[in-house]
Amino acid sequence: MESCIQKIATIGVIGAVIIFLTLEAVVAGETPENKYMSMSIQQLMNIKVTSVSKTEEALSDSAAAIYVITQEDIRRSGVTSIPEALRMAPGVQVAQIDANKWAITARGFNDKYANKLLVLMDGRTVYTPLYSGVYWDVQDTILEDIDRIEVIRGPGATLWGSNAVNGVINIITKSAKETQGLLLAGGAGNQERGFGEARYGGRLGNLSYRFYGKGFYRASYPYGKIAEEETHGLVRSGDDADDHWASGRGGFRADWQDNRRNSLTLQGAIYTGYSDGQDNLITNEELGVFENKANLNGGFFLSKWKHKFVNDQELTVQFYYDRTKRQQVEFGETRNTLDLDIQQTLKLPFRQKAILGFGYRYSSDDTEGIEAFHMDPEDKILHWISGFIQDEIHLIPKKLTLTIGSKFENNDYTGFEVQPSVRILWKPTQRHIFWAAISRAVRTPCRGDTSFVAHAANTSFEAQYGPFKIPAVWQAYVNGHDDFKSEKLIAYEMGYRVMPWKDFSLDIATFVNDYDDLRTFSLISRKQEIEWNGPLPEKVYITDWYHFENHQSGQTYGVEVAATLRLKKYWTLYSTYSWMNYHLHYDSDTTHILTSPSELSPRQQFSIRSYLDLPYNLEFDSAIYYSDGLDGYDVPAYTRVDLRFAWKPFSNTEASLTIQNLLDNQHPEFGGRDDGIVPSEVPRSFYFKTTVKF
């Protein structure tokens, strides 16, 4: 109770300060001033007027559960990384494991190695075929250059392909045309120890370009109770987790356009850095906590050419090369990916719009492990060939649209996979939209499912054998195998969007996901040998073999709500609520030993964000994120409050103070037991930032 009072007092003080500042500002406002008065017309034409609020736009016309995180959202939420920005979307579960690791998923099945979410940056797939998940510690760019993040919950496999099972996240950066001039930003705080960004955008005739560089160093988080329990006391709650994170990155983007028929985009970036952390491992000899620092290097090059034919049909050809190199203490992966995508839109009779697509991806990896943890084979080349067709039929123009389509994809593990979908959108008036969809998606096997080999042993424990307590040697082998099947989903979705008033909009989506062949990790055989000393047992040798299998199936279902309320011209509230539940069951003959997915994602999540424009170019933004606890990891429910104050003394300069996780000294969001890492807790933090644009 005392801590509660303390917090109330803290908040009260902060509130009082804000009010005082506001009063001060209002009183000081006697002498009228308009700082734009001295600007030239050209300069005036470049100033962004307060961004268009979401309610002012028409309701999204897509027959899917989509949420858009805008540049304004990113700026005003004060987040400093892409994974943190995703907290704003409904139906997305974001849990931080340590200072540089996240478990992120949509509609459940969360884990550090969550594998049912497809993440793309400007059309480049950033999930790794190693575990079908995303290394969030290397997905970054200058956040000011992100135009928007489109978060689609539910399968997007028809358009995007395998892995788009529970959701698709599209991170879309601004065109170089929109990032002209010089931007300098930098700041520091107690966790964000220092960060800096520089970007310069220019123009040469029809060619716009930008170059950028960015670097940051983030301090480590403290351990909490979960880490203490999971390591049997080897680490103490409150101790420093040594999970620092630092990275440097440089890149460019160029956009060229000729007479509006052809456009070409070229992009590239390279990065280097490290993310530190602690592994919780059972090795041959002991149970221990070991530093596992990952050295990160990589880069990509992407080109995208668009041609518009006279009849507005469009051809897009996209090619990219992506390289990642990740060197951890006991495991290293170097991966080279080449990807070609071709899309053609067609206008067909009877108000039909079709898209045809073809794709080829090549991904070669080169892994290095140790006997206790490696891939077999160590190196592998994977190929994907895919085609898709989607037809949008406007049954009643602007009112009723039917979209049918399917992706056909061939992969090296399970061969040919078909992922069709049917979607219908009904827009009785401009202010009401109903949609429904049925789709099938698969999560195809990854290297981890098929090639992962691990060996763990514990030589120093005692086993009960009849009446005797005797020394035991326990060994476990994990073998990936090629019989692993795709995880399959048939999703039934329905949604309703409504804008009852100009200043209020509501988006409701519901789903029932029917899964089959979900991954399980089970003991498939056990051998016990006893060493006898005469009539007495002296030592027992236990050897276990584990496999990844497909022995879980069942349903998940849920509701996601997003609301936008524009109370005043200068005050907007955004709120989201998500609820979901699981009905999963194991096949009768299986013994899954890891935590069930149903215990690793919160049932309920809730958020409110408030953006308030104050007089004299001040902004006060706040956000509250609530999440239910996780049974699987003893993570209690938490409420996180972030505040941001910003001031624009000049139209090109912004200074801000962001306070994150105001209410807690620290709180856990995820555990590390199943993934062999020691989790740390999210502490209270603050940072100052200054941004200048010329």
Next chain:
Amino acid sequence: MAFGKNCKFIFAIIPLVILTLLLDTGQCFVPKEYEIKAAFIAQFVPFVKWPDSAHSDRPFIFAVVGEDPFGNALRPVEKEKFKGRKAKLKYFRSWKDLSRNIDVLFISRSEQNHIKEILEKIKGSPVLTVSDIRGFAKDGGMIEFVNRDGTIHFIINIAAVKKAGLEMNFQLLELADKVLGK
């Protein structure tokens, strides 16, 4: 109860609520959009030539007709000189009170149903008309503000400018998104 940490949650909102109340009772402030539009209006003047005969003996008058969206944002023009004359602001509550004895006229959105009457009233006088009412330039106004990609641009009806006996520098025409009546 789902929100176990209820107390925190509520107290985080309190400063917000107080703030809003405060803002509501206090004076309203001008949206950035109109600060910028006010600056535009002042910046247009150097690009426009008024006939020599036009009231050079009185101050240069910026007028607003209808509900004033600018608040204090237009005030700073009174500190400056335009065409060698001191500037003054004039506000007309309704189009009915409108005088022809002005140099620049901004027509507020509240008057969007009276554009015809307003233009009729100042017909033949050298008054630069500016508005952000949609279709203003097409309806015979001179400069219409338009929003494009979140920034403010403008359209010019050059025929209307000439008709009023004003001249406009080509540089301003080049900056316009569209020039009507060429």
